[in-house]
Amino acid sequence: MEMEVFGMVDNTTDNSLSSTPPARQLKSIAVASDLSNSANKAVLRAAALAEAHDANLSIIHVLGEDAPAHDHKTLTATFNAQTRELLKTGTPLSRTPEIIIHPCASHHDHPVAEAVIQAAHDIRPDIILIGMHENSL
Secondary structure, eight states: OOOOOOOOBOSSSOOOBSSOOOSSOOSEEEEEOOSSHHHHHHHHHHHHHHHHHTOEEEEEEEEOTTSOGGGHHHHHHHHHHHHHHHHHTSSOOSSOOEEEEEEOOOOSSOHHHHHHHHHHHHHOOSEEEOBOOOOOO
């Protein structure tokens, strides 16, 4: 899959990207979210880009391997509700975003990254936005 990287959302209060997006029209935008502050900024920026380009928006959330199967329905509903509330605070969208809950089934060193890559492979977006990793102490 060919993807173009042109910037990242940083942890400042500004939701702008660190460099200028490509001049071509984007048709499909994906953003990975774990509902952290950084990911929320990426989701809002992705929503603004999607609206500016009249593009489809897919929001990817990876369910951890440690999440019990019977909790997936509850976790999915919670993530959907929190994501929709977040989107209400940003740019009003003319299209309903697709919220994708992807199971983390990889046994590699970076299972969440692998799951995001697999979801992106299925979606085939023109661009993927992610927030900066936030270390917890």
